[in-house]
Amino acid sequence: MRYYLAFMLSIFFKLAICQGYTEFLTGNPNDFIVSPDFGICMMGGASENDEAMIWFLNRANGGDVVVLRASGSDGYNNYFYSQLGVTINSVRTFVISNAEGATNSYVLDKIEKAEAIWFAGGDQYDYVSFFKNNAMEDAINDFVNIKGGAIGGTSAGMAILGGGYFSAENGTVTNAQALGDPYHNRMTLGYNDFLEIPYLDQVITDTHYDDPDRRGRHSVFLARYANDNTSRAFGIACNEYTAVCVDENGMANVYGEYPTYPEYAFFLQSNCTDEFLPETCTNGNPLHWVRNDEALKVYKVPGTLNGQNYFDLSDWQSGSGGEWQNWYVNNGTFATSSSINPNCNDALSIEDIANTDLKVLPNPFSDYVSIKTEIENLNIKMFDVSGKQVGVELYENKIDTKALANGIYFIIIENEDYKQTFKLIKR
Structure with missing residues (x-):
């Protein structure tokens, strides 16, 4: 019997590798047709915030949730389906191992029929290399922009949601590497060529912000976006146990356990001035982006259990419960100071x-x-x-x-x- 089981397991894994994905289903296998509510849920990379996940699942309106991941197994299935008190029809996890799995017609059909899509953590370059420039990219963008479904992710799954993104094609990049050379060979960024999610079109996201070095690295991401596109750049980041939930009107509510724990989300933008580009952003030289010590305007928002604190992504100026800061980089050295909100009406054309x-x-x-x-x-x-x-x-x-x-x-x-x-x- 032992040898028979080993043989069957080997056949199972060979089939999974051959088709490019492994599927785990919890709940009703039959599609439940219902109209979802658009929403974006972004988490900082540690264990999920239950209240934010409840918000996300409620956007599915009782329908079907698809989890996309490039490693791991069915860890979200029971959590989504039965542990949060939200009634949904099914949770279907696809562990994708290559682009062939991502573009399999069966997988694409389930994406089309879902009401909510969640990206797990892992290596974001797996998602970029498996999902970009193919039918999976088209299916996800149609799901968000035509069907109006809910989408979200944690860690690497959050990192790919912005119109700009750090792909990690050559591995992660440290704070020192980024600040010392904005065009370091590990500074692999993509711009407006992958996912098209409302309110995130000029945004680069980042996670694991409990590490203070992430702030400097993220600032370099935005400097590169501004420099390479001659355009103002924006960013959203979360501490590890913090979540940002964005509704159809662009209201971004922040969930966490502040003040018990220091759990924050950060909303970054290059300042609303005519001279907003970095003074020095060139290959082989430290970043210099000062602009009168206010190169970046940042709204720091504590996450609470009920998500009452917010920032408005429809204007990038209005918020509640947070504080404004200036961030800047002086010849490769990151610094911050207190600030006031920017006046961006003309720059934003809103x-x-x-x-x-x-x-x-x-x-x-x-x-x-x-x-x-x-x-x-x-x-x-x-x-x-x-x-x-x-x-x-x-x-x-x-x-x-x-x-x-x-x-x-x-x-x-x-x-x-x-x-x-x-x-x-x-x-």
Whole structure:
């Protein structure tokens, strides 16, 4: 019997390697069709925060959860399915071992039918090399932007969610290596060529922020993004036991056990000035990014059990419960100081129209969007989540949207005096 079991196990592992994935299912194998709620859940890399995970699972509205990982086994299945008190139809874990497994038609079908997708930890370059530039990348982006599903991850699974990302292709990079040479051969970054997640398009995420050296390294990531793209850069980071949950309106609530433990999330942005680029960001030289000691504006938010503290990703200026800091790098030396919030209206092109009666309804929408205002001579433009402009025709203050695919859209309404951006979801 012992030899028979060993033989069968060897056959099982050979089959798993051949097909490129191993599957673990808990719950109902039949698909439960329901509309999910969009959301992003990002965790700092240690054990999961239960309250944040409950928030994430509730976005699935009782549907199916898919866990994607490149190592390990079924550790999330029972935790998601039965230990948090949230009713869901199933939890299906795929341990992916190569790009063939990631693009297997069976795996892609389950991604399409899921209501929530969770990336486990591990080596983020496995995710990049297995999932990027193939049908899995397309399936995940469609899941988020067309279906409007919930997505999240921890550690390496959080590290890949931003529009910019550290790929770790040549292994991890230390704080000293990054600060001493922003173009060190381990500083392997990708820009806007992988996942397209709302509110994260110019964001580089980082985790395990309990290590204070991560702050300097993360600052170099943003310096590289700004330098390489001639664009302002943004970042989101979590201490190991901290989580950030972002809803469809861009409200990022922070979960943790502060003040019992020092659990924080950090929201970084290059300052809103004309001269925001690093003074020195070149191959072989230490980073110098000072800009009057406020190269980066950072909002540090303590995570609480109920997630009451927040930062608003729709404007990158508004928050509650946190404190503003300046971060900068002086010839390879990282430093911080206290600060005030930046005034980024012009830089972000999202302007607050005080005392103006202007509404865009409904949200979410289906067949039409209605513009409620007494203001005249308005110019209206509509864009999908990738930034592509879509044609709109306004008739009796309504935009016909029947032909648009489900997903997230931005409507910009302006005249010569002001401009406002609205984010809406079609379902």
